[in-house]
Amino acid sequence: MNTKIPATKNNKRLITILVCGVIFMFGFCYMLVPLYNIVCKQIGFNGKSANSATLVNPNMQVDTSRTIKVDFSTTMHGNLNFKFIPLQRHIEVHPGERKLIYFYAENKTGKDITVQAIPSITPNDAARFLKKTECFCFTQQYFFKGEKADMPVYFFIDPAVPKETKEMTLSYTLFDETEFIKKQKHFTKGRIDL
Amino acid sequence: MSESIVLDHATDHDDHGPAKGFTRWLFTTNHKDIGTLYLYFSLIMFFVGGIMALIVRAELLEPGKVLINPEFFNQMTTMHGLIMVFGVIMPAMAGLANWMIPLMIGAPDMALPRLNNWSFWLLPFAFTMLASTLFMSGPAPDFGWTFYAPLSTTYGPKSTDFFIFAIHMMGISSIMASLNIVVTIFNMRAPGMGWMNLPVFVWGWLVTAFLLLAVMPVLAGCVTMMLMDRHFHTSFFDAAGGGDPSLFQHVFWFFGHPEVYILILPGFGVISEIIPTFSRKSLFGYRFMVVATVIIALLGLVVWGHHMFTTGAPLEAQLYFMYATMLIAVPTGIKIFNWVATIFKGSISFETPMLFALGFLVMFTLGGFSGLMLGLVPADYQYRDSYFVVAHFHYVLVSGSLFTIIAAVYYWLPKWSGHMYSEKLGQIHFWLTVIGMNLTFMPMHFLGLAGMPRRIPDYALQFTDFNQYCTVGAFIFGFAQLIFLYIILKSCFSKDKGHVSAQVWEGAKGLEWTLPSPVPYHTFATPPVITTGHREY
Numbered sequence A: 001m002n003t004k005i006p007a008t009k010n011n012k013r014l015i016t017i018l019v020c021g022v023i024f025m026f027g028f029c030y031m032l033v034p035l036y037n038i039v040c041k042q043i044g045f046n047g048k049s050a051n052s053a054t055l056v057n058p059n060m061q062v063d064t065s066r067t068i069k070v071d072f073s074t075t076m077h078g079n080l081n082f083k084f085i086p087l088q089r090h091i092e093v094h095p096g097e098r099k100l101i102y103f104y105a106e107n108k109t110g111k112d113i114t115v116q117a118i119p120s121i122t123p124n125d126a127a128r129f130l131k132k133t134e135c136f137c138f139t140q141q142y143f144f145k146g147e148k149a150d151m152p153v154y155f156f157i158d159p160a161v162p163k164e165t166k167e168m169t170l171s172y173t174l175f176d177e178t179e180f181i182k183k184q185k186h187f188t189k190g191r192i193d194l
Numbered sequence B: 001m002s003e004s005i006v007l008d009h010a011t012d013h014d015d016h017g018p019a020k021g022f023t024r025w026l027f028t029t030n031h032k033d034i035g036t037l038y039l040y041f042s043l044i045m046f047f048v049g050g051i052m053a054l055i056v057r058a059e060l061l062e063p064g065k066v067l068i069n070p071e072f073f074n075q076m077t078t079m080h081g082l083i084m085v086f087g088v089i090m091p092a093m094a095g096l097a098n099w100m101i102p103l104m105i106g107a108p109d110m111a112l113p114r115l116n117n118w119s120f121w122l123l124p125f126a127f128t129m130l131a132s133t134l135f136m137s138g139p140a141p142d143f144g145w146t147f148y149a150p151l152s153t154t155y156g157p158k159s160t161d162f163f164i165f166a167i168h169m170m171g172i173s174s175i176m177a178s179l180n181i182v183v184t185i186f187n188m189r190a191p192g193m194g195w196m197n198l199p200v201f202v203w204g205w206l207v208t209a210f211l212l213l214a215v216m217p218v219l220a221g222c223v224t225m226m227l228m229d230r231h232f233h234t235s236f237f238d239a240a241g242g243g244d245p246s247l248f249q250h251v252f253w254f255f256g257h258p259e260v261y262i263l264i265l266p267g268f269g270v271i272s273e274i275i276p277t278f279s280r281k282s283l284f285g286y287r288f289m290v291v292a293t294v295i296i297a298l299l300g301l302v303v304w305g306h307h308m309f310t311t312g313a314p315l316e317a318q319l320y321f322m323y324a325t326m327l328i329a330v331p332t333g334i335k336i337f338n339w340v341a342t343i344f345k346g347s348i349s350f351e352t353p354m355l356f357a358l359g360f361l362v363m364f365t366l367g368g369f370s371g372l373m374l375g376l377v378p379a380d381y382q383y384r385d386s387y388f389v390v391a392h393f394h395y396v397l398v399s400g401s402l403f404t405i406i407a408a409v410y411y412w413l414p415k416w417s418g419h420m421y422s423e424k425l426g427q428i429h430f431w432l433t434v435i436g437m438n439l440t441f442m443p444m445h446f447l448g449l450a451g452m453p454r455r456i457p458d459y460a461l462q463f464t465d466f467n468q469y470c471t472v473g474a475f476i477f478g479f480a481q482l483i484f485l486y487i488i489l490k491s492c493f494s495k496d497k498g499h500v501s502a503q504v505w506e507g508a509k510g511l512e513w514t515l516p517s518p519v520p521y522h523t524f525a526t527p528p529v530i531t532t533g534h535r536e537y
């Protein structure tokens, strides 16, 4: 082949481009992680918008013409031996109205433990309108052996919530955080110790 | 005879035949040898994965425990899926690429022959590692071939790490093979072989290679994240540490959906070679075929969400993924119509490759339709995770990808080995395969619609008779493949002198058919000059 040498040069260039593409795609895979979190936060998917505090718009009006029923549910992850229940199964709120509710938690594991509740809100189309100003789920919670407490959630439903939303569910799954303890003070803010 | 060998050596002074013994295969950089290795590897894995499928089907012969316990059942479904996708279809397609692309574009070999050797030899190690988990004290991977977190992270057996490294190795192998294929097609085409003159098989593989380069790194990233979650205290997929298990599904299906096109696009290419040959007409709408392939690949990258309709995705996202998925039916439909138009008014003959191509055409279309049903959001809520899904993907993978591979083997086997296969046995193989395949997978549609979930070792009584059809069909299918094995081995190791012409098939067009059968060890040392559109009739 008389064009042998230029062909090899072309090969090198093409290979370089392709290998860069492969490395880029590997990086892209990891870029999907923050990308996913941003998108989820925007659309309120998987409780990603419900695990950080929002500020209340001072001009917010309570829309008394509408009432939304909010159900609460709790799940223990794996074999975590906790009693963890909402004090009220459900409440009725007007959009824009601020509410405080409590969840009862009791450490029955027989040892000191750090746990965290991960929220999830349905229906998905309304999820991002359920906003919290304060919640025990924002941080990890430390429980002594046998400790019991009522834990607060301050929330409201943004009046911009879709018209067809009549009912919402706020659910928490309680996780054992022993493997993932963050370096912070034992956080118990707002808790009513029992 | 010895005279001709002497003559050959006299004319081709640097044409050394293959080395002798095992080292020939270990150190080979010859694209034909490597293609052969890929194909044999795939053939072995086909029977390994097939035996696993038969164990699964035997267990499902009756409700209750028949043969194996549920733990082993899960390992069998998982390993069957992994081996068939990564160990059979992909290596077989790579084998066809290695054998045929240089012959079709008039190149002396692949552009990067040593890399080629390496990309093959990684595979036996990867799959030995994967298969070795079956003999370990803990269970083998048992979380399904989609290895969803947290089944494969928090709850994965110890052997999951072997699985992760096996995936890494075969991923590297695929990436290197694709790199090689792209460089070969870009830089090694014979003079006059323009882009719009490339055989459609080569086009299909070019697009596939780009898809592989785009998504295999994502799969590698995905299993690396798993490994980190398992051992390095990260929590990509663990909600306890702030991660999210549904992120796994996004990352996996970002790879997983293009993967299904990786498995089928080279097959589309094979069919586009075979149908014109046995219809004795040129391919209808060549340009449309090429453009459709590219569009399918591009759309394939942005529809992964249709695997996740029930994960609680927002309505807008579900609608987008549904419509984008439906859109893929358009380029695919173009291909189906073009193949039918190629057959239309052709002078058709029904040799085994053509039979498999026609079987593909009919049954792949069926699989496509059930795919459309699954792509519909409201319908998917009923069909997901049922046997309907199993029926769907076996129609597109068995009567799709696998049929194209079998068709390709029958089509090019005389060219490779210099011996015609037994046409009579080929026909028997085809009919048994078609009957077995439909008997196995057709009832699964109805089982799924009636509510039988996939991946279970036991089922409700009312599903018994349909499951028994499936099991009987599976054993017919399995038996038919022994005939296939016999046909291949007979053609490859036949001692009697072959007298297959260079063209082999009356209607075959293309560079590979200008070479003698069997193909000499070295070909196109001087590139052929292509002056006309050689695929015209």
Ligand SMILES: [Cu+2]
Pocket: B256, B257, B260, B303, B304, B306, B307
């Ligand atoms: Cu898909």
